[in-house]
Amino acid sequence: MTVTTNIEPVKPKSALARLLAVVLAMASRPSGLVGLVLVAFHIVLAIVSPAIAPYDFKELSAQLILNSPSAEHWFGTDNLGRDVFTRTMLGGRQAILVTTISTVLAITWGGLLGVLLGLVGGRLDEFLMRLVDAFLSLPWILVLLLIVVMIGFTPGVLILTLGFFYGIPVIRMARAATHDVVALDFVTAARARGESRFTIVRKELLPNVLDVLLVEGAMRWSWMLLAFSSLSFLGFGVTPPTPDWGLMISDARSFMSFAPWAALAPVVALSSLIIGINLSADALAKAIGIDRAQQAPV
Amino acid sequence: MVRLIVRRLALGILTIVLVSGIIFVGVEALPGDTCTAYLGRAAQGTRLDNCRRDFGLERPALTRYAVWALGAVHGDFGVSLKRKTPISEIVGIRFRNTVILGVTASLVGVPLAILLGIFAALWRDRPPDLWVSTAAICAMTIPEFVTSTVLILIFSIWLGWLPGIVTTPPDAPLFEFLSDIILPIIALALVMTAHILRMVRTSVIDVMASDYVQMAQLKGVPYWRIVFRHVLPNALLPTINLVALTIAWLLGGTVVIEVVFNYPGLGRLMIQAIFFRDLAMVQAIALILATLYVGLNLFADLLTLVANPRLRTMKT
């Protein structure tokens, strides 16, 4: 097979320029654009909402129970008389905060361990992979619930727990990506030169594995949001009266037949964020040029 | 090939053993033990000691593990602290119910997903594909409790066609059950279908771009023959594993659906067990679900082994 002779125009690219190029590539498709807009919207909302919320989220009012949407209360009120609009605006803050930190945690520890295992191989690798398989066979929600119930559901515990458990499938993925890269000649060339292990990992492996990890990170984030809101729904996520979409939906369930607005608003909010992340992750993968085989969602 | 099968089986068993170890160690690692958890504030003094003695909690961990593990193999998971009855009795029926839910949803979801996935791939990037793919993304990303809630809203509250919660008792005969659980089945099937659909679609698109499909075109093979003889076998083969993985994963997450619909399955039992700190029950359910997961994976691997000509003819 002969090597192709296609040449692209010469343009040195700084890191910032490359980042901008990727974002623009993502936005060039309609689905990517929608995804980016949704994610950006929610992040901005999470940051500024306390400043612009019209009401106090915990302000109860016996008279205003389950009022339908009106001029004073755009989304109506819930079963305790609280303003649904305010609570919806604030409902994502805890979720986004917790899941963002735990995503970074998961990718970091899972990625590092995965790369290490992919390099080292041997007995340790085999044993740890069996352990990883065993961990992955546990029902995730059981484990999360158990820990959260027994130890307590503070944001700290949630971050650590989610970060740990969602990092385990990342190990698998980083290890596979490392295997792919290690087989390439430029890594062999570095070895033959006598570069130190550390230099090889830092200079040859990581830059090539990082792409895959980035896309995986985006997907992880959406799964974590799902898990977090499921936990809240079951009553084990946030502590009331902190507003949270999952909890709001759970509360509003009993009144859905005559007061659907209390459930609809958080449903739309939560769904739009998760869909936005997924669309962005897909667009990111295409922009970077990764051929993402569909993997199981764990 | 027999060697491969045996190796795979051994691996499966090893994984289950490892899982049991992890579960045991995990539960041990949690603050307190079965007795403190159950007795709660009353966990002190002689009551605590008696409780501990009754459950043999003074014995070393390894012994307790061995007893528990060996018992589990025989289907004996010990006694539920809360209900004072053997766990296996309680769990048995709930397990059946969850399996019913899973199996029915799979029977509906998997064939549908495969058909839709192939359909979406063949009409790639055109309106049929865009509709299907968008619907799939929505079903996949929106949390199950949301879809379930919306389903109840539409079909139970607004249209009044189907019951929103399950009212038949847990040990009711099969037939009574089925008519009651249509909505939960739809809810689970929706998520399942969405995931599997996307996988099948990607796989078919990849195969359609392969050299051998191009060759078939250049050989003058008509389009539909290419699809059925050259594309589908190669596209569906790698998805067997992913399908099994997805089903297994989703079964672990049926908890939420069971809570929303008040379905008397393993998931709801699990929530109650956790809530009441019934650790023995929790351990048992974890082990059962994990074994189910490993079993499904094993089945998928073996199926792939048999169906894939490359593996079938591999000289070990």
Added chain:
Amino acid sequence: MSDPLIQVNNLSIGYTNRAGVTLPILRNIDLAFGKGETVGLVGESGCGKSTLALAMMGYLKSGLHVLEGESLFRHRNVFDMDDRALEDIRGGDLALIPQNAGQSLTPTSRIGQQINEAVMLHTSLAREQWRERTIELLTQVRLPQPATLLERYPHELSGGQQQRVAIAMALAGEPDVLLLDEPTTGLDVTTQAHILELLRDLAAETGTAMVYVSHDMGAIARVSDRIAVMYGGELVLEGPARRVLKQPAHPYARGLLMSIPRIKEAVMPASMPGQPPPPGGAGQGCAFVDRCPMAEQRCRDERPALVPTAVEELVRCHFHERIERLPPPEPPKRPSRPGLDDADIILSLDNVAISYAKPGIVDQILGRRPDVTPTVDNIDLTIRRGETIGLVGESGSGKSTILRAIAGLLPLRDGTITFDGVNSLNTSVDERAKDLLRRVQLIFQNPDASLNPRHTVAEILALPLRLYFGLNGDELHARSVSLLNQVRLRADYLERLPSQLSGGEKQRVAVARAFAAEPELVLCDEVTSALDVSVQAAVLDLLTQLQAYRGTTYLFVSHDLAVVRAFADRVAVLYQGRLCEIGPSPAVYRLPSHPYTEVLLGAVLEPDPDTKPTLAAEDTVDLFPPATGCPFQRRCPRRIGAICDTEIPPWQPTESGHAIRCHIPLNELHGAQEKASNAVAAK
């Protein structure tokens, strides 16, 4: 032309890029041929030859569309036909033999089923007769045990067998035209020769017309009646094979022939400067103008038309008459290099054995080595400073394995490797001193894989400079620029990423990287095998110059005998990891030869219509070396008996200073081989 089966009229094909610009892949192609003719379509990568062949079947890769013109099959334009009509002729009247048969056969379908499909679609035979017909076809392509083969899956067959199956499948419909798209790429030299002979025989037997697409002039020379040369999407020369090969009327064809290394003597393949233009980059004049030694202003302004010459050729050049007066294009001879025998020894391998087998658990406990036949065994090699040693063999010969062991990437099972008389290279990379690592460098085959796609050229060169010399800042930059200049790349290439370089440029960067360490010994692992032939010539030229400048020693591994002939002073021939013959190149490439060398040399295809390959051995593949005796025992056409299986053959030195490892006494071997070669020449 009596009745052309295929007639391409002014065909232009292109694609529209994201910016909305239409770029042509093919421009104004005129080509016609009829029954019984074989047309060779030759050109380097990117010239559009595959696109043209597929277009004759009415097939365009996604994104391509017809810009103008037509392609007629039996007077009907294939681009006007509907799907049903196309399905009818494809595989039936017009059949394709693809490039990579292994990937073009459906993995989940048995061989028999796939050929049956062709029979079903394109013959009128009844279902009961299909099996018989399939076996007939498999026999026609000389596959052994066709009845058993029917039940096999594609992955169970070797490369050569897969290709034959593809040929059988193509013949099922008794086609009028066969289109062959680089059908022997990736196959061993001997397998390739067999397949080509099969194709020639089939063409003669059935009168099928063939279009043979290839970048390999040797293969083209063997099968073609007429040759069409393509460059930059255009047809630049077309005529009788003999004429095009001996006296081509276009400067590109001349340049191409001059860059091909030959077997008969050591030549210096001459390279053409520059690169082919990208699609749409040809400007308004001749596509070849930037690289042509005879270019004038007229060539830049006016695109030459395809005109007929006096001798049934068509050529696209303003000055073709001038070219016809030039002597036949042959690369110049390589000057001899005296004094190599007096230099001191830089590398010596003593009884080196290497094995890939890893000890299993039981072996590890008992502390013993696994008792398997080593991949490489019994290697004795002495290399003197400043010389180039060629290591030649087919796939599985262990040549790359030896290089990696020398580099410290593989452990030795037995024997010693000594560098510069004192340093033992028995150690792995981790155990070697940095300076020792510096003095021995490795260059890889595929520049796409050997350069980190995330690193700029500056970073790629900086790594060894930092590692071995601790350079930084300005000094580093200056040294990098100097290195780039030595490999004839401009300083502004430092900021480029590998994806912005051509194949040849990437390989130059790899060479620069190796020389950044200022090594004494450079190990070249098939460094030109992935490159176009003219690019290959440029890289070889570069390596020669660097050697002259620095006195570097090369250990040059290749499966291409002609390249090794052009480049190496001494040659060692390997089969299944064992040495067969070693000596100065002129001696190795002459008689007497080891029987394996004889087979190899016989199978080589030269771009000369008068030479014929001799197919001595069977087209089988040895998957692993035999435990005892001569490694060639199973395929040797000169096998003398049981002794070949049991005893390792002794080294027999000849007068020319080379040695052959064979049981047959030298004078007998020489005599028999001379008789055979005379017989072939007489035919």
